[in-house]
Amino acid sequence: MDCALEIKDLSKSYSPSGRLTRPAPDSAGSGGGFHLNEVSFSLPRGYIMGLIGPNGAGKTTIIKLILNLIRRDGGEIRVLGLDNIAGEMEIKSRLGFVHDTPFFYEHLTLADVRKTVAPFYRDWDDACFRRLAEEFELPLGKRFKTLSRGMKMKFALAAALSHKAELLILDEPTSGLDPVFRRELLRKLSAFIQDEGKSVLFSTHITSDLERIADFITFIRGGRIVFSSPRDRILGAWVVVKGGPELLAAENRPLFKGIRQSACGVHALTAEADEARRRFGREAIVETATLEDIMFFMSKGNGHA
Amino acid sequence: MLKLVGKDLLAARWILLCGAAVLSLYSLQPFFSAGFILAAGGALALAGQATVFFLEDRNKTEILYLSLPVSRASIVGARYLLGAVLLAAGGAMVFGIIGWAGALMHVPRPAGGFPGLLSIEAAALFFPLTAFFLSLYLPFYHRFGFGRGTLLFTAAGVLCAALGAAGLKAALSDAFASGGGEAVIFGAVRVLRLSLGTPLFVLAAAAAVFIPFLVSLFLSTRFYARREF
Secondary structure (H helix, E strand, O other), X not given: OOEEEEEEEEEEEEOOOOOOOOOOOOOOOOOOOXXXXXXXXXXXXOOEEEEEOOOOOOHHHHHHHHOOOOOOOEEEEEEOOEEOOOOHHHHHXXXXXXXXXXXXXXXXXXXXXHHXXXXXXXXXXXXXXXXXXXXXXXXXXXXXXXXXHHHHHHHHHHHHHOOXXXXXXXXXXXXXXXXXXXHHHHHHHHHHOOOOOOEEEEEEOOHHHHHHHOOEEEEEEOOEEEEEEEHHHHHHHOEEEEEOHHHHOOOOHHHOOEEEEEOOEEEEEEOOHHHHHHHHOOOOEEEEOOHHHHHHHHOOOOOOO | OHHHHHHHHHHHHHHHHHHHHHHHHHHOOOOOOHHHHHHHHHHHHHHHHHHHHHHXXXXXXXXXXXHOOOOHHHHHHHHHHHHHHHHHHXXXXXXXXXXXXXXXXXXXXXXXXXXXXOOHHHHHHHHHHHHXXXXXXXXXXXXXXXXXXXXXXXXXXXXXXXXXXXXXXXXXXXXXHHOOHHHHHHHHHHHHHHHHOHHHHHHHHHHHHHHHHHHHHHHHHHHHHHOOO
């Protein structure tokens, strides 16, 4: 299979004093440090992959490793068929990147900011940039710092889309944005991959966005991959069982990946939808799990209440 | 590298121009000695470099440029090229605008044994000393980043200046007893020039500019290659 991105056995550790990553208590930290453990997944060309996980799970670390902003301890990263270190320049000229916070010179006008980015890309298409700027209603004469977060993101996206990128990497691009812009962004991404050679890796914890557009979902927790599969397969296999305390019977527990108990009853997550329907179909409600359900149930320890 | 220098100058152009204009106009006043103007020109080159780094740090654009098709070695090289540009600009301002305009306008300077701005001795002091401090700053910046790097450089710079002054004072104690510091330093440079001959003296001054720059570039490249962002 022709892959836009292949990651094999990727590892990275930070010491407890590491300044770059501050893992959340439920994240990859052990003893205060951070460990990305033999992470492997691949994104075929022409598809959108959502990279999900709780804060501090390792999403941004993976993206930084792909971009060679930090050094890997082990494993392999191939982007567009090239090793991400040996082919760094070639890869970065064919890659578009949008950070969670756009890092541009805030005191410059958008027209000047364009001048600080465009010359670095051999395939920069100024006509495309101007068309996108018009479509996004970007005021090129205004200073970057005067724009709203949404407009800043639009500018970053316009810049990332204006050099014929084959792979777009977005790190939490929708966090803090209103639903109108989020829909607009998702529409733009869907249009981007209409050209089948193009792919998107989209890191987010707003999972509803991914349910709309992602073809593949990679879920990372505590520095480890929980799953990396086609979205439809995930949404077909994972269900939430809602019932009474009898669900917690010892013979049922191995079936569940996560359990939440409240005054209203027991909610349990399983990746074996058919088995759950067979066992509990009559005595409990079995609902298709959303990505948010999966993240929620699996975000604490081993997932069991 | 030129593109990187270009974006730095674009981002900092108004601040750099304002600094240069203020210093030029201020330094045309007659009460500043040539030694003061040389020091101010050097400080302007250093402050220009620090301003570019400050803007980069405040806007976190380093991460942006590391995500673009630009190698780390190019980023480091561009910072040295920018240092050279600022050194040349500082020199052009001191010897060109202030020195030349001052001479043209007959701006009187406190002499103190100093032959004036438009002299080989003045150039031989300005360029190597400014280059030395730029060369000192950049490895600290590449190893520790803007905040800690600038702080440590300031401490190291003050230490170097104090050691240099103490060394000179010890070596030229008789001369210091009979005249002001500026005149003594200048006198020593003049003696060196006369003893080496002008061509060799100029060559030595050029080496004093380039050798620290190259050593510093080597160190910075190594430090920056190991940095994580």
